[in-house]
Amino acid sequence: MVNHHLTKSRYMAGIQCLRRLWILVHEPRDYDEPPACSPLNVGQEIGQRAHLLFPGGVLVVEEPWLHAAAVARTAALMRDPNVRAVFEAAFAVGNVRVRVDVLERRLSGWGLLEVKSSTRVKDHYLDDLALQVHVITGAGVPLQAVEMLHVNTGYMRGPGEIDWPAFFARVDVADDIASRRNEVSERLPALHDCLEMGSLPHAEPGRHCGNPYDCEFWDQCTADKPTDWISYLPRLTAARASDLKALGIMAISAIPMDFPLTSKQTVIRDATLSGQPFIAPDLPRLLHGFGPPACYLDFEAMMPPIPLYDGTKPYQILPFQWSLHVMTSDGSLTHQGFLARADEDPRRTFAETLISALADSDVPIIVYSSYEQTRLKELAGQFPDLGPALRAIIDRLVDLLPVVRGAVYFPEFAFSNSIKSVAPALCRGFSYDDLEDIADGSAAAGAFAQIASGRISDPSEVVRLRSALLAYCERDTMAMVVVHRALMRLTRDVSPDRQIECDRF
Ligand code: SF4
Numbered sequence: 432m433v434n435h436h437l438t439k440s441r442y443m444a445g446i447q448c449l450r451r452l453w454i455l456v457h458e459p460r461d462y463d464e465p466p467a468c469s470p471l472n473v474g475q476e477i478g479q480r481a482h483l484l485f486p487g488g489v490l491v492v493e494e495p496w497l498h499a500a501a502v503a504r505t506a507a508l509m510r511d512p513n514v515r516a517v518f519e520a521a522f523a524v525g526n527v528r529v530r531v532d533v534l535e536r537r538l539s540g541w542g543l544l545e546v547k548s549s550t551r552v553k554d555h556y557l558d559d560l561a562l563q564v565h566v567i568t569g570a571g572v573p574l575q576a577v578e579m580l581h582v583n584t585g586y587m588r589g590p591g592e593i594d595w596p597a598f599f600a601r602v603d604v605a606d607d608i609a610s611r612r613n614e615v616s617e618r619l620p621a622l623h624d625c626l627e628m629g630s631l632p633h634a635e636p637g638r639h640c641g642n643p644y645d646c647e648f649w650d651q652c653t654a655d656k657p658t659d660w661i662s663y664l665p666r667l668t669a670a671r672a673s674d675l676k677a678l679g680i681m682a683i684s685a686i687p688m689d690f691p692l693t694s695k696q697t698v699i700r701d702a703t704l705s706g707q708p709f710i711a712p713d714l715p716r717l718l719h720g721f722g723p724p725a726c727y728l729d730f731e732a733m734m735p736p737i738p739l740y741d742g743t744k745p746y747q748i749l750p751f752q753w754s755l756h757v758m759t760s761d762g763s764l765t766h767q768g769f770l771a772r773a774d775e776d777p778r779r780t781f782a783e784t785l786i787s788a789l790a791d792s793d794v795p796i797i798v799y800s801s802y803e804q805t806r807l808k809e810l811a812g813q814f815p816d817l818g819p820a821l822r823a824i825i826d827r828l829v830d831l832l833p834v835v836r837g838a839v840y841f842p843e844f845a846f847s848n849s850i851k852s853v854a855p856a857l858c859r860g861f862s863y864d865d866l867e868d869i870a871d872g873s874a875a876a877g878a879f880a881q882i883a884s885g886r887i888s889d890p891s892e893v894v895r896l897r898s899a900l901l902a903y904c905e906r907d908t909m910a911m912v913v914v915h916r917a918l919m920r921l922t923r924d925v926s927p928d929r930q931i932e933c934d935r936f
Contacts, residue, residue, distance in 0.1 A: 435626040437527045442562050445622040450634035474548040481546040483595045487515030524569035540573035547581045555643040561611035577605040582745045588738035659683040659703050663846040711838035715922040724794040727756040727911040733876040740776035751777040754904035773883035782810045786820040796827045799850045854910035857917035868899035
């Protein structure tokens with residue numbers, strides 16, 4: 432019989448959900464290589480950069496599947512007084528294996544440091560650290576300190592290279608860990624028992640599936656749920672969900688008419704049950720002031736954890752792209768867009784080109800959420816000389832999202848007001864499906880950050896990605912155009928064929 436072991440990641444999976452731990456161990460999958468700018472890769476790079484803070488440190492290079500060799504190598508390095516720190520130090524106690532980011536030699540013992548790419552100490556990091564302390568002290572290592580290195584949001588990049596000691600914040604978490612040591616001992620027996628179970632343990636999917644991590648097995652665990660599962664109902668409280676469960680109700684369409692719901696939840700229940708859309712009588716009033724004529728505006732921005740440009744901070748939001756559709760009174764459309772150069776801070780050019788594009792008009796500027804307004808306010812603060820022109824743009828913004836959220840619901844929205852759900856639902860033929868390389872905002876931010884950081888330098892690949900970025904952002908403003916057109920039609924004609932035909936995007 433295979434004797435399974437626990438690791439840090441398995442421990443964290445297990446305290447989130449035993450079923451998740453079991454699947455990870457017993458049904459391991461091949462995972463795609465993460466994109467270069469994914470949180471995983473960023474975390475690895477920041478982890479490696481943290482080594483620069485410990486001169487004289489040595490990396491344990493043995494791979495995770497050679498754990499015994501890694502433990503032996505760690506012990507040898509710890510015996511060598513010339514080694515000031517051990518990176519990826521390996522320990523094992525009682526069938527629990529850990530690798531420690533940094534083990535730093537102190538006067539009469541060792542300090543343990545965990546490196547995170549986050550901007551603060553998060554509660555679940557302490558569980559991870561408590562397990563490491565449990566194993567290391569169990570292995571007889573005298574620990575003098577337990578600390579966390581995370582990204583210092585107060586750091587601003589100056590000319591030249593990153594100042595790595597200033598980039599990191601070093602936080603003493605020894606007291607927080609002390610209070611969690613007992614929890615580790617209490618949890619381990621159940622986790623070990625789970626590892627040895629012969630079949631998949633049952634767990635009902637719920638709020639724990641996204642806390643602290645989004646579980647990768649969500650689709651698998653919810654495959655037998657109805658397509659209108661009550662968990663998809665927006666803002667359903669735990670108490671109401673529990674009441675429905677007690678009544679044996681799994682589907683939104685089966686919720687009794689006298690069950691207490693919010694007005695929006697009632698709209699969704701009724702539309703799901705009847706298959707008919709909800710259109711509020713005051714939709715024409717809500718659309719007043721949206722034109723046409725009108726502009727449709729969308730931004731893309733990135734948040735590089737490691738600052739790419741002088742004068743910027745870790746995770747600072749840097750808008751790099753805008754798309755603008757303009758609809759005239761007769762319904763004709765024009766489009767223009769901006770995509771920044773990647774080798775310089777994009778913000779000022781972004782702002783100047785946008786001001787120029789909107790200068791000759793005073794028609795309403797339609798957005799979908801408050802995101803654009805927030806970015807414009809930030810830019811006005813960062814470039815005071817552009818402030819009046821940027822505030823003039825802000826004054827013209829009108830947000831279509833609250834109109835959709837409050838006045839329209841189609842069963843095809845699939846419980847979401849996202850533009851990516853609403854536009855295809857309202858406009859037959861509209862889709863993002865043909866956008867293979869970049870089809871959402873995080874992919875756009877990741878692609879631009881990869882180009883800007885030099886991780887992608889092949890000119891043909893850069894051209895391909897820039898083309899994909901332009902196509903994606905243009906599609907987002909086109910989505911606003913089709914949603915606005917569809918809403919205008921709904922104010923005139925609520926026919927059984929409720930979708931508009933969409934043949935130009
Ligand atoms: S989706 Fe939820 S219930 Fe299923 S394994 Fe993950 S955490 Fe557990």
